Amino acid sequence: MVQAIVFLPLLGAILAGLIAIFGAHARNPSGDTVEHHDDAHGHGDAHASAAHDDHAPDDHGHDDHHVSEPPAQGSRAAELITTALLFVSCALSWFALVDVGFLHHEARIALFPWINSGDLQVSWALRVDTLTAVMLVVVTTVSSLVHLYSIGYMDEDPHRPRFFGYLSLFTFAMLMLVTADNLVQMYFGWEGVGLASYLLIGFWYLRPSANAAAIKAFVVNRVGDFGFGLGIFAVFFLVGSTDFETIFAAAPSLAGKTINFVGWQADALTLACLLLFMGAMGKSAQFLLHTWLPDAMEGPTPVSALIHAATMVTAGVFMVARLSPLFELAPNAQAVVMLVGATTAFFAATVGLVQNDIKRIVAYSTCSQLGYMFVAMGAGAYSVGMFHLFTHAFFKALLFLGSGSVIYAMHHEQDIRHMGGLWRKIPYTYAVMVVGTLALTGFPLTAGYFSKDAIIESAYASHNPFAMYGFLMTIIAAALTSFYSWRLIFKTFHGQPHDEKHYEAAHESPLWMLIPIGVLAVGSIAAGFPFKELFAGHGIEEFFRESVKMNPHIVEEMHHIPQTIAFLPTVMMVLGFLVSYLFYIRRPYLPVELANSQPMLNQFLLNKWYFDELYDLILVRPTKWLGRFLWKKGDGWFIDGFGPDGVSARVFDITRNAVKIQTGYLYHYAFAMLIGVAGLITWFMFGLGGQ
Numbered sequence: 001m002v003q004a005i006v007f008l009p010l011l012g013a014i015l016a017g018l019i020a021i022f023g024a025h026a027r028n029p030s031g032d033t034v035e036h037h038d039d040a041h042g043h044g045d046a047h048a049s050a051a052h053d054d055h056a057p058d059d060h061g062h063d064d065h066h067v068s069e070p071p072a073q074g075s076r077a078a079e080l081i082t083t084a085l086l087f088v089s090c091a092l093s094w095f096a097l098v099d100v101g102f103l104h105h106e107a108r109i110a111l112f113p114w115i116n117s118g119d120l121q122v123s124w125a126l127r128v129d130t131l132t133a134v135m136l137v138v139v140t141t142v143s144s145l146v147h148l149y150s151i152g153y154m155d156e157d158p159h160r161p162r163f164f165g166y167l168s169l170f171t172f173a174m175l176m177l178v179t180a181d182n183l184v185q186m187y188f189g190w191e192g193v194g195l196a197s198y199l200l201i202g203f204w205y206l207r208p209s210a211n212a213a214a215i216k217a218f219v220v221n222r223v224g225d226f227g228f229g230l231g232i233f234a235v236f237f238l239v240g241s242t243d244f245e246t247i248f249a250a251a252p253s254l255a256g257k258t259i260n261f262v263g264w265q266a267d268a269l270t271l272a273c274l275l276l277f278m279g280a281m282g283k284s285a286q287f288l289l290h291t292w293l294p295d296a297m298e299g300p301t302p303v304s305a306l307i308h309a310a311t312m313v314t315a316g317v318f319m320v321a322r323l324s325p326l327f328e329l330a331p332n333a334q335a336v337v338m339l340v341g342a343t344t345a346f347f348a349a350t351v352g353l354v355q356n357d358i359k360r361i362v363a364y365s366t367c368s369q370l371g372y373m374f375v376a377m378g379a380g381a382y383s384v385g386m387f388h389l390f391t392h393a394f395f396k397a398l399l400f401l402g403s404g405s406v407i408y409a410m411h412h413e414q415d416i417r418h419m420g421g422l423w424r425k426i427p428y429t430y431a432v433m434v435v436g437t438l439a440l441t442g443f444p445l446t447a448g449y450f451s452k453d454a455i456i457e458s459a460y461a462s463h464n465p466f467a468m469y470g471f472l473m474t475i476i477a478a479a480l481t482s483f484y485s486w487r488l489i490f491k492t493f494h495g496q497p498h499d500e501k502h503y504e505a506a507h508e509s510p511l512w513m514l515i516p517i518g519v520l521a522v523g524s525i526a527a528g529f530p531f532k533e534l535f536a537g538h539g540i541e542e543f544f545r546e547s548v549k550m551n552p553h554i555v556e557e558m559h560h561i562p563q564t565i566a567f568l569p570t571v572m573m574v575l576g577f578l579v580s581y582l583f584y585i586r587r588p589y590l591p592v593e594l595a596n597s598q599p600m601l602n603q604f605l606l607n608k609w610y611f612d613e614l615y616d617l618i619l620v621r622p623t624k625w626l627g628r629f630l631w632k633k634g635d636g637w638f639i640d641g642f643g644p645d646g647v648s649a650r651v652f653d654i655t656r657n658a659v660k661i662q663t664g665y666l667y668h669y670a671f672a673m674l675i676g677v678a679g680l681i682t683w684f685m686f687g688l689g690g691q
Contacts, residue, residue, distance in 0.1 A: 094141075126179040198214045255269065285313055338459070384458050396440070405513055409509065456478070
């Protein structure tokens, strides 16, 4: 069964890829592909808010002044095959959750040996425990709904088979990651989702902005992955194996051991965990390695939902939960996890306050919510972090796909300042977006209410050195989240229309798109209360068993915190809503006055704390200068100058001067011969005389 869950998306990716290849060949047998979904101005949909006067292309990659290509042959077949296979995989995943989580049928399915080199023995095996089963459900559910949604959303794109092939490839790589039985296999899936995200973000590769965003995501993730790779090396150096069972069994014996790291005697477990967490920071877009996430909005909206809601960005959270036996023995590493998570939750929430692109607001919200999950991981409440990962997948996918429905209705307008009054035109989309917003902000009885509040309680109950910092940052972020989430709703759906032309033409999306967001809206409510006891109550031990190693006291202490603390997140949620209502419904002039009175703060937040500019100054420019110096001076002047170019130049000089001897005059040649004969006679005379 698990083999089918994992490999059905791969089968779909292969079939869609073949359809894409043969379809493209049938359309253009000469092989000279000409694509018309070009961007005459270089603007992507993430830049739509800044490019309205320049006529930015739409979210399907088509500029209105261009005629789109006919769809590739077999487009509908590729859509239906990949989507059907994903739904089969999804149904099997829910069955696996019941089978593993409640009936306790855990399994380790060995497929075949992979790497046998000295002490490094790596097998390809599928590890199926409760933690895996939860991730299988999350990944396949969201992915199958995104596939279904994409049938409607990408209906104008001529390269749909390629798009659906990438989606299924991404899902396969993510499933390989979560079913990995060793660190090397996990790294395979880790890099696989990185590759697939690069392909999906840069799907419209004729856009310079899409290419730049794809490369940025790839490069920033390489920084984190370098740390992850070093962490795997460190674990193998300490334990002699990359197999999870062997690592977890050996972990207690590593306590107190040190390891030489660039001349520094570091605690072995702490160093290994920090290096592994560095990988999680890159993949899950945590503070300092977060800069790729908002730019990734250049991809089609379904990609945003798939990558930023439930799958790739949660890989880091899953990895920390999977390696919980190591992190539990490294309290200093746990402290860093909480520090980074809390800082990310606050930072991303502040930036989300002022964004105007509808997708970027939701993207920064994702970044902030991932910070919440890492706070729970740092507190030792791994199942609570997984609870928020589980619920967040539903309401964040809903918000992304709902945003896509808004963009579709508004003829690919993404700036919320150009919207308004849309609840009359697209009431269904409005209703589900409100449900997603309620869940995100933690409204009572929604899924987010149970999981988000549990994280804040775990931070308060934790004995982590940064516990109070984590608690305060998550509480503040709760108010900010409520503010910017309702700001999005109010500016998009309420008030007066700001673009009459697009407003009048606005209409609900096709059924392909409406069904998935309806299902996700149900999940945004139903994923909370029924699972509360299993993830954050007294049923954790029986449900998760050995798949995560929880702090033994954290859940009990969470249930004994003061009632005022327990109600505080709800109070902050209401406060954020009231301020947002005041700013954008009752007194819409207040935000402008506030921005004008605090121009430096406004610019600071609009420019995302200037991280991109800072990295450009500190890293990009010196690297470009060094590269140019090595190119011009090192390679051009020194290596080529004294090497092949220099040698060839000297040969040319010699031959050029030698040519001058060949004058063509007979008396010159006779004179040269005479000199030669005279020299020869002289040599003989002196040579013989010497003897």
